[in-house]
Amino acid sequence: MAARTTGSLPVANVQALAETCNRSNDKIPERYVRKEVRSEELIAGHGSTSAIPVIDLNKLLDPQSLEECVKLASACENWGFFQLINHGVPDEVIANLMNDIAEFFEQPLEAKKAYSQLPNSLEGYGQSFVVSDNQKLDWCDRFFLLVRPVESRDLRFWPTTPASFRHSVDVYSSEVAKLSCRLLEFMAKGVGAEPTSLLGICEASLLHMFQGQPQGLRMNYYPPCRQANKVLGMSPHTDAAGLTLLLQVNDMPGLQIRRDGKWFTVDAVEGAFIVNVGDVLEIVSNGKYRSVEHRAVVHPDRERITAAVFHRPCQDAVVGPLPELLKDGNRKAKYRSVGYMEFMRRYYSAKLDGRNHLESTKN
Numbered sequence: 001m002a003a004r005t006t007g008s009l010p011v012a013n014v015q016a017l018a019e020t021c022n023r024s025n026d027k028i029p030e031r032y033v034r035k036e037v038r039s040e041e042l043i044a045g046h047g048s049t050s051a052i053p054v055i056d057l058n059k060l061l062d063p064q065s066l067e068e069c070v071k072l073a074s075a076c077e078n079w080g081f082f083q084l085i086n087h088g089v090p091d092e093v094i095a096n097l098m099n100d101i102a103e104f105f106e107q108p109l110e111a112k113k114a115y116s117q118l119p120n121s122l123e124g125y126g127q128s129f130v131v132s133d134n135q136k137l138d139w140c141d142r143f144f145l146l147v148r149p150v151e152s153r154d155l156r157f158w159p160t161t162p163a164s165f166r167h168s169v170d171v172y173s174s175e176v177a178k179l180s181c182r183l184l185e186f187m188a189k190g191v192g193a194e195p196t197s198l199l200g201i202c203e204a205s206l207l208h209m210f211q212g213q214p215q216g217l218r219m220n221y222y223p224p225c226r227q228a229n230k231v232l233g234m235s236p237h238t239d240a241a242g243l244t245l246l247l248q249v250n251d252m253p254g255l256q257i258r259r260d261g262k263w264f265t266v267d268a269v270e271g272a273f274i275v276n277v278g279d280v281l282e283i284v285s286n287g288k289y290r291s292v293e294h295r296a297v298v299h300p301d302r303e304r305i306t307a308a309v310f311h312r313p314c315q316d317a318v319v320g321p322l323p324e325l326l327k328d329g330n331r332k333a334k335y336r337s338v339g340y341m342e343f344m345r346r347y348y349s350a351k352l353d354g355r356n357h358l359e360s361t362k363n
């Protein structure tokens, strides 16, 4: 059995496979068939709205009120997810990014292959997390780029068609970096349980961890599947990074989060970002904020495109509970501190064995 710890084993292009299967009514290859999709319980999958908490950045920025900050902390604590409105990223910046991503995926396979992942690299067009030859596969193609810091960009993977792609990603990435910095500031404040403790928490350490804003962009393309209830667009996972901001490029729902053992369909307000706490933030907040398992399902006859921006700590950061949270002697560190590189090594090795790596860092 071939296996690797970084990068991904090469597998079929799902967009091309979907075209064949959908046109000819061919059976879906066994590696994509997921029995659990139909057997697991789903909440609000019948057209009713199931909104995750809505956080309004305008209200968050109001110095007169702590209410939204408390709401934000509660969303991170109880849901691990929220949607962000009035986020201040100009509509045009989002529209340009969406159009260019959609146009990229619309190109013929050969054109996209010019940006294919290389062995042992996560960047480029292809798949993520295929680590063994007998693993079940996701009904999705992915395109991943390191976008920040700017020096980390490998332009070999940055498309020149559509012509505005690089510029759109650059502008979007800097807007989202600013936004995530603001959110991290409020999340640091909200990490104390009582509103009175908000002012006592040192926010500098959390921001410091993310200084330089290492940022990755994953564009996900989910082709339609006639037998949508047999496949999964993205397998259940938690995000390793600190903070993720997701855009549903063509406003198609499909994201589901695990809540009380059931899958819960996320229905986002148009134009909102779906934001979630990643593993690093769960650890840094000493388990107060939760990195929640999520997955993506596909539609029988409509494609779905999403763009996720991941903010991760700097390479030399130590991932562990913030010392400020352990100051009063009663609070114990729930997780062991490890260097970020070691943290990622454990993340991939746990994926390889189907384990939850957060469990293995718990004290």
Ligand SMILES: O=C(O)CCC(=O)C(=O)O
Binding pocket: 218, 220, 234, 239, 246, 254, 255, 256, 294, 295, 296, 306, 308
């Ligand atoms: O496309 C989605 O709805 C989810 C994407 C996601 O969870 C990810 O890229 O980590």
Ligand SMILES: [Fe+2]
Binding pocket: 237, 238, 239, 294
């Ligand atoms: Fe995710």
